Structures are given as C-alpha cells and as structure tokens.
Amino acid sequence: MGKDAERGKYASPEGSRTWEYLVTFSCGIGLSCIGNLQGWSSPTITELKSPNSRIQITNPASQLSWLAAALSTGHMAAPIFSLLLIDRIGRKSSFLLSAAPLVLSWALIVGAEHINVLIAARVLAGFSMGLMMCVYPVYFGEIFSTELRGFLMCITVAAYNFGVLAMFAVAPYLGIRTTGIICMTIAVTFLITFWFMPESPYFLMMVGKTDQAESALEKLRGKTDVSDELELVKATLREKGKSLLGSNGAEKNEMESGMLNTLKRLFTIRGNLKALIITMLIAMLSHCCGFGSLMAYCHVIFTDMNAAFSWRRPDVGPSYWAQACWQDFYSPSSPGISS
Incomplete structure (x- = not known):
C-alpha cells in the first residue's frame, strides 16, 4: 500500500470517484479555455473592422487574415514539443506548462495597442492550444477508470464547446480588453486548480516511482487495494515498450526498442491501422471543409448576409x-x- 493508505486516508474498500470528478472539473476549465481561444477570433474581427475600434488597422484584408490564421500557425509547432515533453516531465507538468503561454497570450491581448501584438498573442495561444490538445487525451486515458472514461471525457468536450459558445454570445458585448481579462482569469483558475491534481500513475511507474504510482491510484480510486490495476499498468508499459524501472532501479523492461515497436504495431495490427486511417480522415475532413475559416469569420459572414x-x-x-x-x-x- 502507498503511504497515504497506510495512514488510513483511503479506507473505503468499495472506493470513491471523488478525485476523478475533481480532475474532470479542473480539466474542464482547461478545455473551456481552448474553446475560448477557438471562438475569440470571430467577434474580435468584427470589432476590429468597426471605425470605433480601440485598435486601428491599416490593411484590413491582410492584417485580419493573419489574425485569423495565427492560432493555427502556433498550433502546428506544438505537437513536436509535446512529444519531447510528455514522457520526460510527465503528463501533469506538460499540461501545466501548456497553460503558461495561454496566460501570457491573454495578458498581451489585454494590453495590446497594435494589431501585430494581437497576432503574436494568437500565435502563442495556438502553441498552448496545440500542447493541451496533445497532452489531455493521454492524461485522461491514464487517469480515468474504464467505467467512467467515456462519460467524463464527454463532459470535458462539452466544456470545450461551452467555451466556444461563451465567446460567440458574450464577447461582442464586452470588447477585446474585458474579454481578455475574463479569459485570463479563467486560465489562471485552471492553473491553480490543476496544480493539486495527481500525476498519471503510468508516468510515475514508467520513471520508477512505484510507491507514488500506487498512492496516485489509491487517491483516484478512493480505496486501498489497487494491486490489480497496478499490475495492469505494469503490463501496459511492458507492451508499449516503455522503460519500466523498479523503485531500486534494478528491474528493466527488456523488450525491443519502444518507439520502433509502437510504430510497428500501429501499422501491422489491423485494428490499429483502421483506427489510424479513420482518425486521419476525420481530421482531414475537419480542416479541409472550412471549419477553421467558418469559426474565425462566423460573425462577419452572418453580418454580411444581413x-x-x-x-x-x-x-x-x-x-x-x-x-x-x-x-x-x-x-x-x-x-x-x-x-
């Protein structure tokens, strides 16, 4: 048992879902921040086109196009960094780190006096968005129990959509600066709440922190006996070819190279290959059907349609x-x- 369990902190044999719900609540705040980023462009572009705008633009066609595309520009660079971070500093730390550029971007937007500052802030926001979108599925999949995983992930997706809706409904009445202050406050709230969430047991086990992995599982499941799930974590890591170290550093996974083995299984196992093709097709259709352009220019489109x-x-x-x-x-x- 973990040290917390030995002190009787998790004494319920049937378990509790409290910490899983707390993780969902905190991550839901983070995903609503991503929704805010996605929905911010449309009402803002409409405001910038107004003659009464606080930030004047000299070349609307070019500058507003760059503003709309800036989020995607930052988003493209993020997956490379997520691959370098997620298995080195952990899922939780990567999630926290991804929120730092987000807070900075909203701070720049609040104090912006020139369109180029807004564009730079949106590039930072896109980078933050890309990191979050890469890290959160891994963290959720390793944190949530199998019984609640689908339901709780649906809640977080609903939080993202709520963030988009909030921008579309409220931002036109608040202005760029007030909207930025509110969104920055939400991002800081996410940082504060997520700071107290547990690290993924998979990552802790992968870096040899067996006792901490067991304690994290006990906290998440609200019970003292998590031996079966702990063994499942070990078996999963062995199957993925990850470095598996014991608490004394003696036990090592002697499977073939982890990354090459994972790629091999991705393309040689029929189910994995089918899932990859479906995912890529959905992503391509989403990007090529004009979803991003519609989100960025939604207010402009409907305004021009009278x-x-x-x-x-x-x-x-x-x-x-x-x-x-x-x-x-x-x-x-x-x-x-x-x-």
Missing part, C-alpha cells in the same frame, strides 16, 4: 422569431438562399 437577429422584444415568444426568421431568410429579396 442575417443579424434582434432579441429586443420580450413580449413575443420563440415561435414568433422562428417564423420571422424563416420568412425573412427565404423571401425573394433576402441575400440568403431563396426557395
């Missing part, structure tokens, strides 16, 4: 607006799709 909605009449219900929007959008004079 499809703005007014909600200033509380005396009528949703059915009135549904009928009005339908008639307006499909009228012969509407710039939208005519029947």
Whole structure:
C-alpha cells in the first residue's frame, strides 16, 4: 500500500470517484479555455473592422487574415514539443506548462495597442492550444477508470464547446480588453486548480516511482487495494515498450526498442491501422471543409448576409422569431438562399 493508505486516508474498500470528478472539473476549465481561444477570433474581427475600434488597422484584408490564421500557425509547432515533453516531465507538468503561454497570450491581448501584438498573442495561444490538445487525451486515458472514461471525457468536450459558445454570445458585448481579462482569469483558475491534481500513475511507474504510482491510484480510486490495476499498468508499459524501472532501479523492461515497436504495431495490427486511417480522415475532413475559416469569420459572414437577429422584444415568444426568421431568410429579396 502507498503511504497515504497506510495512514488510513483511503479506507473505503468499495472506493470513491471523488478525485476523478475533481480532475474532470479542473480539466474542464482547461478545455473551456481552448474553446475560448477557438471562438475569440470571430467577434474580435468584427470589432476590429468597426471605425470605433480601440485598435486601428491599416490593411484590413491582410492584417485580419493573419489574425485569423495565427492560432493555427502556433498550433502546428506544438505537437513536436509535446512529444519531447510528455514522457520526460510527465503528463501533469506538460499540461501545466501548456497553460503558461495561454496566460501570457491573454495578458498581451489585454494590453495590446497594435494589431501585430494581437497576432503574436494568437500565435502563442495556438502553441498552448496545440500542447493541451496533445497532452489531455493521454492524461485522461491514464487517469480515468474504464467505467467512467467515456462519460467524463464527454463532459470535458462539452466544456470545450461551452467555451466556444461563451465567446460567440458574450464577447461582442464586452470588447477585446474585458474579454481578455475574463479569459485570463479563467486560465489562471485552471492553473491553480490543476496544480493539486495527481500525476498519471503510468508516468510515475514508467520513471520508477512505484510507491507514488500506487498512492496516485489509491487517491483516484478512493480505496486501498489497487494491486490489480497496478499490475495492469505494469503490463501496459511492458507492451508499449516503455522503460519500466523498479523503485531500486534494478528491474528493466527488456523488450525491443519502444518507439520502433509502437510504430510497428500501429501499422501491422489491423485494428490499429483502421483506427489510424479513420482518425486521419476525420481530421482531414475537419480542416479541409472550412471549419477553421467558418469559426474565425462566423460573425462577419452572418453580418454580411444581413442575417443579424434582434432579441429586443420580450413580449413575443420563440415561435414568433422562428417564423420571422424563416420568412425573412427565404423571401425573394433576402441575400440568403431563396426557395
């Protein structure tokens, strides 16, 4: 048993899911930050195009295009660094480190007086986003129990979508600086809450910290007997070809080279290859269908379509607006799709 268990800290034989829910809550804040990043461009570009904008732009077509593309530019460089970090400093530390550029980017946005500062801040934000998107699936998969893994990961994905929705709904009324302050506060809140979350037992076992890995599992599962899952962690590490060290550094995994073995299994096992192809196709379709452009220019697109909605009449219900929007959008004079 781990040291915490010996002191009776986790005395429930049936276990508790409290820490798994706490991890979900903290990571949900982090994923909502990513949603904020994704949804920030659209209302901001609309504000920058306004003559009353605090930040003046001299070449809207070029500068706003760079602003929209900056997030993806930073995102492209992040996966390389995630590969270097995740197995060296750990999943938790990598997650915390990924939030540092995020806080800095919002700080730059709050104090920005020039469009180039906004572009630089968005590149930093994209780098942070790329690191988080690479680290969090690994951390979640190694932290959550098999019974709750799918459900809890769905909650975090919902938190991401909530972050996008919040930007679309609130940012147009707050302005660039106020929105930046709020989003920076959310990012700092994530850093503070996630600081107290446990490290992945898989990483702790991989670097030879067996006692700490057992203690982390006991905390996450809320019970003292985690021997079966601990053995599963060891077996998984051996199968993946990771360095497996005992607490005294004597026990070593003597399988063939870990990275080459993993790549070999990825392309030679039918199920793995099928999953890889499906994942790549979905990613390609997502990027090539214009998802990023639509997210960045959503407000501009609907504004140019004269499809703005007014909600200033509380005396009528949703059915009135549904009928009005339908008639307006499909009228012969509407710039939208005519029947």
